[in-house]
Amino acid sequence: MTEPLLKVEGLKKYFPIKAGILGRVKNYVKAVDDISFAVQQGETLGIVGESGCGKSTTGRMLMRLLEPTAGKVFFDGQELTQLSNDEMRKARRDIQMVFQDPYASLNPRHTIEKILMEPLNVHNIGDPKERKKKVHEFLEIVGLSSYHAKRYPHQFSGGQRQRIGIARALMTNPKLIIADEPVSALDVSIQAQVLNLMQDLQQELKLTYIFIAHDLGVVRHISDRVGVMYLGQMAELADSEALYEKPLHPYTQALLSAVPVPDPEFLREEMLVAGDIPSPANPPSGCRFHTRCPFKMAICETTVPIFAEVEKGHSVACHLYEESRPQ
Amino acid sequence: MKEPKRILDVKGLQTTFFTDDGAIPAVDNVDFHIDEGEVLGIVGESGCGKSVTSLSIMGLVPSPPGKITEGEILFQDKDLTKLPERKMRNIRGNDIAMIFQEPMTSLNPLFTIGDQLREAIKIHKRDWSKQQIQDRAVEMMKLVGLPRAEGLMKEYPHQLSGGMRQRVMIAMALLCDPKVLIADEPTTALDVTIQAQILKLIKELNNRLNTAVLLITHDLGVVAETCERVIVMYAGKVVEEGPVNTIFKNPQHPYTRGLLESVPDMRYKKERLYSIPGNVPKPGTIQVGCRFADRCEFSFDRCVQEDPPLYQTADDHKTRCFLFDPKEAAEHDRTAVKS
Numbered sequence: 001m002t003e004p005l006l007k008v009e010g011l012k013k014y015f016p017i018k019a020g021i022l023g024r025v026k027n028y029v030k031a032v033d034d035i036s037f038a039v040q041q042g043e044t045l046g047i048v049g050e051s052g053c054g055k056s057t058t059g060r061m062l063m064r065l066l067e068p069t070a071g072k073v074f075f076d077g078q079e080l081t082q083l084s085n086d087e088m089r090k091a092r093r094d095i096q097m098v099f100q101d102p103y104a105s106l107n108p109r110h111t112i113e114k115i116l117m118e119p120l121n122v123h124n125i126g127d128p129k130e131r132k133k134k135v136h137e138f139l140e141i142v143g144l145s146s147y148h149a150k151r152y153p154h155q156f157s158g159g160q161r162q163r164i165g166i167a168r169a170l171m172t173n174p175k176l177i178i179a180d181e182p183v184s185a186l187d188v189s190i191q192a193q194v195l196n197l198m199q200d201l202q203q204e205l206k207l208t209y210i211f212i213a214h215d216l217g218v219v220r221h222i223s224d225r226v227g228v229m230y231l232g233q234m235a236e237l238a239d240s241e242a243l244y245e246k247p248l249h250p251y252t253q254a255l256l257s258a259v260p261v262p263d264p265e266f267l268r269e270e271m272l273v274a275g276d277i278p279s280p281a282n283p284p285s286g287c288r289f290h291t292r293c294p295f296k297m298a299i300c301e302t303t304v305p306i307f308a309e310v311e312k313g314h315s316v317a318c319h320l321y322e323e324s325r326p327q
Numbered sequence: 328m329k330e331p332k333r334i335l336d337v338k339g340l341q342t343t344f345f346t347d348d349g350a351i352p353a354v355d356n357v358d359f360h361i362d363e364g365e366v367l368g369i370v371g372e373s374g375c376g377k378s379v380t381s382l383s384i385m386g387l388v389p390s391p392p393g394k395i396t397e398g399e400i401l402f403q404d405k406d407l408t409k410l411p412e413r414k415m416r417n418i419r420g421n422d423i424a425m426i427f428q429e430p431m432t433s434l435n436p437l438f439t440i441g442d443q444l445r446e447a448i449k450i451h452k453r454d455w456s457k458q459q460i461q462d463r464a465v466e467m468m469k470l471v472g473l474p475r476a477e478g479l480m481k482e483y484p485h486q487l488s489g490g491m492r493q494r495v496m497i498a499m500a501l502l503c504d505p506k507v508l509i510a511d512e513p514t515t516a517l518d519v520t521i522q523a524q525i526l527k528l529i530k531e532l533n534n535r536l537n538t539a540v541l542l543i544t545h546d547l548g549v550v551a552e553t554c555e556r557v558i559v560m561y562a563g564k565v566v567e568e569g570p571v572n573t574i575f576k577n578p579q580h581p582y583t584r585g586l587l588e589s590v591p592d593m594r595y596k597k598e599r600l601y602s603i604p605g606n607v608p609k610p611g612t613i614q615v616g617c618r619f620a621d622r623c624e625f626s627f628d629r630c631v632q633e634d635p636p637l638y639q640t641a642d643d644h645k646t647r648c649f650l651f652d653p654k655e656a657a658e659h660d661r662t663a664v665k666s
Contacts, residue, residue, distance in 0.1 A: 189585065189586060192600040196602055215591075217590065221600065258520045258522065259593050260551065262575065266594075276488040276489075
């Protein structure tokens with residue numbers, strides 16, 4: 001097996017909760033608590049989970065837009081968390097991000113040309129003439145026209161803006177693109193266009209994606225492998241086919257059974273989980289899902305389950321599968 | 328079979344917004360009805376007029392700039408568009424109630440849950456005693472499945488989670504036994520596991536109380552799961568109407584077909600998603616002809632020259648597309664389904 005493009009080990013992010021006039025740290029929100037995974041060159045890893053599960057925080061930590069509390073991130077032979085700010089800036093040439101809100105992630109006072117030129121200026125790529133050419137080239141690649149370069153963001157629709165966001169991420173020829181909910185603000189018909197564009201670009205430019213989303217249908221469509229997060233931890237990680245056809249973790253099962261399917265004759269296997277997601281400031285002891293889990297055992301309340309492989313390429317953190325693990 | 332009783336009848340509704348760019352009809356000549364006890368869904372993408380339709384029924388269109396310019400909304404033989412505000416207030420919340428998308432912004436953060444529930448009853452039931460009001464509020468809290476109802480009455484909205492807040496909103500909407508409940512994207516802001524709980528609750532309450540539900544959503548999965556009949560809207564017009572099974576199994580309008588094709592289905596993987604080319608037109612830009620013509624792969628000359636009417640293609644199925652005009656059927660093969 002080849003060396004993965006990105007490898008994450010024991011990544012954590014604790015946000016302090018401050019209280020009182022002195023601002024003493026009272027407690028921590030454990031937004032991401034010890035997750036590990038790897039991404040192979042050319043694949044798409046989907047990360048799903050409900051709000052507050054830490055999926056966006058994870059994405060931001062990989063780029064060090066948020067400083068990890070602990071853990072290591074290996075990218076293309078470098079350990080990113082040890083780099084100085086200057087070195088990190090250079091490393092970001094190879095890791096780019098596409099954001100959720102195409103209305104908020106483009107500066108309304110800049111023309112599209114200026115927005116797309118920015119990454120080239122920052123990384124000092126090419127001379128002004130080449131940069132301009134490249135802007136026009138990438139506008140065409142994402143399905144817009146070069147005459148759009150002189151326009152401002154408000155002159156575009158949501159779908160077109162997301163195309164611009166993708167073009168901006170591509171300007172530096174990155175190896176890895178982290179897309180944080182790139183289609184959740186878009187209408188269904190536009191969402192399909194953007195998903196198709198992302199798949200085409202991946203083939204043409206040999207890109208690797210980390211695709212963070214809450215929509216399980218979208219994630220299945222685009223991902224080769226999928227990780228399911230719950231309250232800051234990875235509950236299950238497997239090939240997309242295996243995860244959707246044979247989910248092991250009770251949370252994954254519940255999540256899949258809760259998604260409304262666009263087919264009125266489809267009879268679902270009902271598995272409603274009761275209650276709400278507990279607060280990440282005060283997560284349940286043991287397995288974090290035990291408060292809502294229909295298969296809860298005594299051990300779940302006391303011991304944190306280990307996240308490990310049950311079958312080849314299929315990892316899960318659940319006490320139900322402790323025995324079936326290869327020793 | 329007994330003919331179901333019509334409870335709400337919308338006829339030729341047109342709601343226009345008068346802006347600096349001229350008069351823009353957000354809802355244009357919309358007809359539909361809701362029968363007693365049924366769940367009717369309205370689906371469509373942003374800007375198709377589904378929310379303005381519901382606000383028009385409630386008499387809540389922001390005015391100015393909006394105004395109901397044509398049509399009537401018949402509820403119990405009264406035309407709601409002609410009622411004075413004072414009478415409308417008696418109907419709103421009492422006979423027709425509404426729940427909104429964002430449960431945080433629709434509750435007042437400065438008052439307890441109890442205060443807000445009691446206020447809603449006080450307005451409509453002036454002769455009730457304090458104890459009666461309190462009992463009714465607690466009863467509704469229990470009905471929507473909220474734990475420790477009495478305790479929650481003393482809490483403030485920020486102490487509740489999103490799913491609980493939406494349950495409170497539903498309880499509040501049902502306080503006066505409305506005949507119609509309008510739910511505008513009730514689960515869009517919620518996580519899937521919570522969404523499943525809320526949809527189940529809405530269906531249960533519909534069964535138990537026989538309240539008709541008008542469910543407005545952009546999510547075709549939610550429609551398939553919850554509704555009996557569906558209306559598909561596009562650019563301010565109804566483009567297709569029919570029972571949920573027919574619409575999903577045998578969609579007729581090219582827009583409906585495209586929309587269904589472009590949803591990624593969680594149950595299997597498609598190699599490539601179908602996508603409708605182009606964008607939703609800006610409201611008011613297309614004056615003549617089918618609103619969908621420039622994105623439609625079946626369009627022909629007539630589509631841009633005339634407005635298509637709603638063709639009755641079966642007893643309970645209507646489609647606004649010239650392909651279903653008996654005269655056109657010979658020339659245009661509407662069954663040619665794209666891959």
